[in-house]
Amino acid sequence: MLVAAAVCPNPPLIVPSLAGEAAGELDPLRAACAAAVAVLHSASPDLVAVVGGAETGRVYPPSAAGTLRPWGGDVTVGSGAPVLPLSLTIGRWLLSTSKVPLHLEALRHDTPPDGCRAVAQRVGELAGRVALLVMGDGSARLTEKSPGYLHPGAAAYAERMEAALVGGRTAELDPDEAAEMWAAGRAAFQTLPAWPFDLLYADAPYGVAYYVTAATAP
Numbered sequence: 001m002l003v004a005a006a007v008c009p010n011p012p013l014i015v016p017s018l019a020g021e022a023a024g025e026l027d028p029l030r031a032a033c034a035a036a037v038a039v040l041h042s043a044s045p046d047l048v049a050v051v052g053g054a055e056t057g058r059v060y061p062p063s064a065a066g067t068l069r070p071w072g073g074d075v076t077v078g079s080g081a082p083v084l085p086l087s088l089t090i091g092r093w094l095l096s097t098s099k100v101p102l103h104l105e106a107l108r109h110d111t112p113p114d115g116c117r118a119v120a121q122r123v124g125e126l127a128g129r130v131a132l133l134v135m136g137d138g139s140a141r142l143t144e145k146s147p148g149y150l151h152p153g154a155a156a157y158a159e160r161m162e163a164a165l166v167g168g169r170t171a172e173l174d175p176d177e178a179a180e181m182w183a184a185g186r187a188a189f190q191t192l193p194a195w196p197f198d199l200l201y202a203d204a205p206y207g208v209a210y211y212v213t214a215a216t217a218p
Contacts, residue, residue: 002124003217004043005132005192006036007165009185009210010052010090012071025205032201032212033094037133039198039214045131047101049123052087052135053188054106060084062102066092087135087188095133103130107187110179113171116190123191134192136185138162138209146207148182157181158209161189162202165213168194183209193217 014030016023040048065078066089076082077092084092088104095102103126107119124130139158141151151157161183164170170189178186201212 001129002132002193003045003129004040004215005134005195005197006040006212006214007134007136007189007192007197008033008036008091008094008212009137009208010087010135011137011206011208011210012068012073012086012090013206014090015068015073015075015093017075018068018071018073029201029203029205029210029212035200036212036214037094037098039216040131040133041098041100043131043216044129045100045127046129047103047127048095048098048131048133049103049105049126050088050091050095050133050135051105051107051119051123051188051191052085052091053109053184054085054087055108056106057108057111058106060088060104060106062104064104091133091135100131107191109184109187110175111187112175113190116187117171120191120193132191132193134185134188136188138183138185138211140182140184140208142204142209143207146182151181154181157183158204161209162199162211165189165192165211166197166199168192168196
């Protein structure tokens with residue numbers, strides 16, 4: 001049974017050692033992510049399921065490792081050879097002090113909504129009390145320096161995505177529009193339950209929309 005859920009973004013620079021002298025720029029984001037993780041743990045879960053977008057869908061062993069070396073940081077989480085995609089690597093990093101068992105699952109960025117719902121249902125049945133940590137970013141087309149360059153509709157889209165996340169209406173997100181807006185977190189976001197969520201953070205410090213939300217089961 002799903003007892004809590006949260007959303008966090010997965011920029012490599014959230015790890016202070018990668019950001020260097022600019023680490024302070026993301027202090028509010030780190031604090032919000034810590035608060036979201038605290039909400040998950042407040043529900044006393046038997047399992048924390050981490051779901052994030054990737055090029056390939058896969059369930060990983062709980063001990064699977066991820067590394068940030070491709071982004072210039074000598075940071076590795078988990079054990080064994082690094083295999084986790086960025087989203088799950090950052091998720092593991094956020095949960096590095098957690099003692100709760102993990103489920104690690106990558107979801108293809110282009111997974112259709114019904115596939116996302118199927119993952120959500122299956123993950124919610126993995127343990128008696130499951131907390132869900134969803135890793136994903138919003139639109140990467142908000143400014144001329146964004147990874148996807150500026151799209152004239154991106155600002156309005158970012159606001160609508162924020163409203164969908166807070167209102168538990170991520171089922172409304174259209175895959176084609178998300179792809180146009182470079183919203184890589186769309187599929188992962190559609191595994192969230194239809195609950196009201198508290199918004200802990202919403203900003204675009206590097207031209208990419210980052211959201212942090214959290215909720216316990218109503």
